[in-house]
Amino acid sequence: MAAAVDQSNHQLTYLDVDRTAQRVMAPAGLKYWLWVAFCAFLVAVGGAFWTRQIYEGLGVTGYGQPTLWAVYITDFVFWVGIAHSGTLISAVLFLFRTRWRTAVYRCAETMTVFAVLTAGLFPIVHLGRPWFFYWLCPYPNERYLQPDFRSPLTWDFFAISTYLTTSTLFLSMGLIPDIANQRDISTGWRKKFYTVLACGWQGTDRQWRNFSMAYLLLAGFATPLVLSVHSVVSWDFATMQTPGMHSTIFAPYFVAGAIFSGCAMVLTLIIPMRKMLHIEDLVTIWHLDSLAKVILLTSLVITYSYSTETFLVWYTQDPIEMMTFHQRFFGLQGYLFGGMVLCNCLIPLLLFSPSIRTNTIWLFIISIFVNIGMWLERFVLIAGSLSTATIPTQWKFYVPKITEVMITIASFGWFLMNFSLFTKFLPIVSMTELKEGVGWLRKSARNTYPYRKAA
Amino acid sequence: MSGDIEVVGVFSSDVECAHAIEQLHRTPIRGFHTFAPFPSEHMAEATDEVRGWGRSPVRKFVLAGGITGAITALVMTVGTSWEWNINTGGRPIASITPYIVIIFEMMILFGVLGAVTSFFVKSGLPSFESSTGYRTRFGADRFGLVVKVAESDGGKIEALMRDAGAEEVVREAA
Numbered sequence: 143m144a145a146a147v148d149q150s151n152h153q154l155t156y157l158d159v160d161r162t163a164q165r166v167m168a169p170a171g172l173k174y175w176l177w178v179a180f181c182a183f184l185v186a187v188g189g190a191f192w193t194r195q196i197y198e199g200l201g202v203t204g205y206g207q208p209t210l211w212a213v214y215i216t217d218f219v220f221w222v223g224i225a226h227s228g229t230l231i232s233a234v235l236f237l238f239r240t241r242w243r244t245a246v247y248r249c250a251e252t253m254t255v256f257a258v259l260t261a262g263l264f265p266i267v268h269l270g271r272p273w274f275f276y277w278l279c280p281y282p283n284e285r286y287l288q289p290d291f292r293s294p295l296t297w298d299f300f301a302i303s304t305y306l307t308t309s310t311l312f313l314s315m316g317l318i319p320d321i322a323n324q325r326d327i328s329t330g331w332r333k334k335f336y337t338v339l340a341c342g343w344q345g346t347d348r349q350w351r352n353f354s355m356a357y358l359l360l361a362g363f364a365t366p367l368v369l370s371v372h373s374v375v376s377w378d379f380a381t382m383q384t385p386g387m388h389s390t391i392f393a394p395y396f397v398a399g400a401i402f403s404g405c406a407m408v409l410t411l412i413i414p415m416r417k418m419l420h421i422e423d424l425v426t427i428w429h430l431d432s433l434a435k436v437i438l439l440t441s442l443v444i445t446y447s448y449s450t451e452t453f454l455v456w457y458t459q460d461p462i463e464m465m466t467f468h469q470r471f472f473g474l475q476g477y478l479f480g481g482m483v484l485c486n487c488l489i490p491l492l493l494f495s496p497s498i499r500t501n502t503i504w505l506f507i508i509s510i511f512v513n514i515g516m517w518l519e520r521f522v523l524i525a526g527s528l529s530t531a532t533i534p535t536q537w538k539f540y541v542p543k544i545t546e547v548m549i550t551i552a553s554f555g556w557f558l559m560n561f562s563l564f565t566k567f568l569p570i571v572s573m574t575e576l577k578e579g580v581g582w583l584r585k586s587a588r589n590t591y592p593y594r595k596a597a
Numbered sequence: 598m599s600g601d602i603e604v605v606g607v608f609s610s611d612v613e614c615a616h617a618i619e620q621l622h623r624t625p626i627r628g629f630h631t632f633a634p635f636p637s638e639h640m641a642e643a644t645d646e647v648r649g650w651g652r653s654p655v656r657k658f659v660l661a662g663g664i665t666g667a668i669t670a671l672v673m674t675v676g677t678s679w680e681w682n683i684n685t686g687g688r689p690i691a692s693i694t695p696y697i698v699i700i701f702e703m704m705i706l707f708g709v710l711g712a713v714t715s716f717f718v719k720s721g722l723p724s725f726e727s728s729t730g731y732r733t734r735f736g737a738d739r740f741g742l743v744v745k746v747a748e749s750d751g752g753k754i755e756a757l758m759r760d761a762g763a764e765e766v767v768r769e770a771a
Contacts, residue, residue: 155738
């Protein structure tokens, strides 16, 4: 490896950071483009199914009374949740000056932006007449409909659009110094491309002074925003009278779940990425270990939330709630609940073991289970609760059809395609912050050694 | 009287560059600027000391943006509710409690827009003219100090930079 850092000396230099980041952005090979083409193929297949759904109507899905919110809303909540850890790692940990974030935060932030973009598609896919998607926006209109600012769905519009704007600006602003660095060393069309994106950045004292203040304040804004957005998403459900959803603990429970699933998705992305792009010297086992500890902590919070939710149902002795939960645990979809508990509560307990936390294969496998578990959680909560709503004669278990399945798979293709393209054209690790914390990076390299030995 | 020149010092460490900036107090400089590959606290402190800068004005724009966003949201939600004036289930026409969510989100949105806009404006971006003394190494692994000074005082500045640990000192036309 041309620019591999000699970790035995622990003498990581500023140029090492640059060389590694530049190597990641070097022109891609055939395997990379085949991967991108595969993702694009998934998007095309999903697009074809969506076209059919638009043409024939929502009857091609498994939707029907009483389950009119199902996979698409599950996907929406799942992708919004995935987005949250990016903001946690980039903004919240920035405010706490947590050094291990420097190597992984750009990846997490990028994931945030593409996850919110993916999530934003699902309320439109969910519509029977998607060409009227702009009716979701609260605006004075010729139909004399009042924009109902008391509705959680209207709150959602404001929360998600603010979140997308903030996370995109946060990512873009942090990229400027790194893009300027690329501008200075690139040639050809890349130089022109980076020259435009760098906006003339040169790292002068005046620029850094304003940059640091603006970045700090953006982080300060993003921190309460990340808590509010998933709380607002949870209120889409919690303010309904539907048994299984009408709960006051949803806001903190959803926020913890979002951080849990998002950190797992960061691991799912970064473990293969650091191997394929040869950035093990920047994203070390120490960073992965730190992420795994966050996953473990949030898993315990999730387990506590499940227990509290169940306890409150038992404690109130509300017969309808009791029946809904009985169906959730032991009904026809009980195996989904079992899978969710296995993936979200039991498997992450393995992370108590330091040897598992420092083993990339184990971490990758656990992160996949967590992703599956968190998707199941949202599905059980939404489709499961609606299918066993108040009147038993109306109960009907929802089974997704091929349309929902393919559109869900396409959303992963869409997300991974955008993420993969980003890695080759823009810096996926923050060179600026890594240089700022180069001493800490040396420490992480030192920490890596006993871990590697143990692994 | 001799004309102005610029003395460009290249440093391998931000601490050395900060030391050179601190020494500028005792010299007849006409102006200076620095370059760094990352926001160095040492250099920022030294620069603030010499220039007497306070905190970045970006924060005032952020405050203004946040207040504007909150007021805009309040006017929008309460105003449209009164404009439509539909009684739903005897609830207040304008329910402030649920509107707080929208007020909060718009306060953040406008504050963020204020932060980014003021960052660009106050940093002189976008700009496609290179600052004097800029070298591509300043974006990678070196720190730069560019001092504008009368030609007759150039020697003092060069000596100051060398004493502070500059790897390279170059004299350029201003």
